[in-house]
Amino acid sequence: MIEHFHSGTIDYDIVIRRGALGCIGNRLNVDRNIMVVTDDGIPADYIRRLIAQCPHSRLFTFPQGEKNKNIDNFKAILEKLLEYGFTRKDAVIALGGGVTGDMAGFAASCYMRGIDFFNIPTTLLAQVDSSVGGKTGIDFGGIKNSVGTFHHPKAVIIDPDTLETLDRRLLHEGLAEAIKMASTSDSGLFELIESTDDLRGNIDTIIARAVNIKKKVVEEDPDEKGIRKLLNFGHTIGHAIESLSGGELLHGECVAIGMIYMSDGEARERIRRVLKKYGLPTTCNMDTDALLSLIRHDKKREESTVTTVHVEKIGSYSFRKMTLHELGNCLKNKEL
Numbered sequence: 001m002i003e004h005f006h007s008g009t010i011d012y013d014i015v016i017r018r019g020a021l022g023c024i025g026n027r028l029n030v031d032r033n034i035m036v037v038t039d040d041g042i043p044a045d046y047i048r049r050l051i052a053q054c055p056h057s058r059l060f061t062f063p064q065g066e067k068n069k070n071i072d073n074f075k076a077i078l079e080k081l082l083e084y085g086f087t088r089k090d091a092v093i094a095l096g097g098g099v100t101g102d103m104a105g106f107a108a109s110c111y112m113r114g115i116d117f118f119n120i121p122t123t124l125l126a127q128v129d130s131s132v133g134g135k136t137g138i139d140f141g142g143i144k145n146s147v148g149t150f151h152h153p154k155a156v157i158i159d160p161d162t163l164e165t166l167d168r169r170l171l172h173e174g175l176a177e178a179i180k181m182a183s184t185s186d187s188g189l190f191e192l193i194e195s196t197d198d199l200r201g202n203i204d205t206i207i208a209r210a211v212n213i214k215k216k217v218v219e220e221d222p223d224e225k226g227i228r229k230l231l232n233f234g235h236t237i238g239h240a241i242e243s244l245s246g247g248e249l250l251h252g253e254c255v256a257i258g259m260i261y262m263s264d265g266e267a268r269e270r271i272r273r274v275l276k277k278y279g280l281p282t283t284c285n286m287d288t289d290a291l292l293s294l295i296r297h298d299k300k301r302e303e304s305t306v307t308t309v310h311v312e313k314i315g316s317y318s319f320r321k322m323t324l325h326e327l328g329n330c331l332k333n334k335e336l
């Protein structure tokens, strides 16, 4: 299936199709210089299949992992683009997870004031979330995503078959983001994830529906001035947990715990059950003051309050401005 992203002057297709990695020529002009950016955890077969379709390709591979989404690798991509004589007519393709997509997109957005960028996301997190929306960037000065741009891809090509090689823990981590979107915006998708005994068999539908939510939200609010904040459900506390966990917990796992704090009643019980079903954590025994201090420094803080997203009924949400005191009470009082 194909989703079409349209917001102002930004227009591109999001293709979701098994086998799409093998026929990218349908989606982009490969008769030009193409820099394929990938990390060393991406199966060699995917890289081979992609390169085979691009007669003028160059490959940039960096070591896998969040710590490599940094200024050194960003600089190295730009140096290679210059060295190989890339012009404004040429393009960058990201093949990998969110780390690859964010950094390759950032390099494409800066090189010669912006060249074409195509994203082929290969983790579930990147397929349902990070590949759509145009946010690019790197971690800098010890802060995640502190430097970056908005630079939308010319196309996103999602091949669910690439998930076959993805580690189960990473698959479920990405599913946490789909559960996040379903909880606020699509009760039918939530029911599907809740009831299925065949996650992989239903993954195309899950990706398509989650992408549809993300796409609509970003179309409405491309610069994150309003409704796009709903994508932060579970993230205010989740980010703080992620920082404190020191890499022990994955991003989606921290968001999973964060969603429990920001939901109530029956919705909270359903979210808890579905997270447990996929082995995602629902509790945390971290120090409340340490978490609060991290939230205080969160870049999304507006003066003395934080805008949080709450779910009381699956498929709907509300925004609440919470003071740090209220967040502290929430952390202390919610029996997880």
Ligand SMILES: NC(=O)c1ccc[n+]([C@@H]2O[C@H](COP(=O)([O-])OP(=O)(O)OC[C@H]3O[C@@H](n4cnc5c(N)ncnc54)[C@H](O)[C@@H]3O)[C@@H](O)[C@H]2O)c1
Binding pocket: 039, 040, 041, 042, 043, 064, 065, 066, 069, 096, 097, 098, 099, 100, 102, 122, 123, 124, 125, 126, 129, 130, 131, 132, 133, 134, 135, 136, 144, 145, 162, 163, 164, 165, 166, 167, 170, 251
């Ligand atoms: N731009 C956005 O809007 C946005 C949104 C959410 C998250 N992000 C960013 O996304 C990043 C996290 O992305 P991620 O979870 O995809 O992590 P990741 O890119 O580090 O990928 C995780 C691991 O999976 C491996 N991998 C990827 N695809 C594979 C496959 N098909 N088979 C086998 N192994 C594979 C990679 O080598 C890597 O080791 C973070 O940096 C986060 O800030 C960005």
